[in-house]
Amino acid sequence: MKPIILMYHHIAPPPAGAKIRGMYVSPRQFDWQLGWLRSRGFSFSTFENLSDTRPGERPDIILTLDDGYLNNYEQAFPILRKHGARAVIYPILNDLGRRGVSWPGATEQTPADMMSAEQIREMADAGIEFGSHLLEHRRLTEMSETEQIAQLTASKARLESIVGRPVLSIAYPYGACDDGIIGRTRAAGYRYGVTTEPGRIAKDADPLRLNRYTAKGCKLYHPLKFIRMIRTAERQD
């Protein structure tokens, strides 16, 4: 049975003026979501630990957090530990440790602080998996082939030098990829790739092009919506 992959960004309440509230899940809701998943018998997996679930069992959940925000370290990491949950975090390698970061062309422009290499190492040592989100937060589809290859290989190497183990997966910034990019991602040594396309993973899906459900949860978000999303995902297997 294929896992259900959930996509998160910030684990923080949305700041005043946030345009995309869906990019923020409050620590309280994140805690509740992990607790609910655990209480319903779901297990948290990562690409390093991916196993075939036996028929009749619940699919594994893969929690993914994009961009490498400092709040993933300060807020999400303690909650993950509390629930004994694994997750995969996708930092932007050139932005590690930077403050007040925003990217041109991004839909959400509220400046954010990013996690450092040291914090990544600490989380990796505690069992959190890391994947590439490239050196810069830019669409691969808007780069030359040469630059695509440079971004794919350099980000992987830099991340591997921090975590001290192979990097297996990538989250394509903005979910932007095409067949050529998938081929170059495979050639760069990645085994899994996640997009922003919602839905369950099809049986014949390319492991370098996996769908993810967007997990939401801030003040005005009802927990029942999360439950409904997971139930729907389960039925789509």
Ligand SMILES: [Zn+2]
């Ligand atoms: Zn991103």
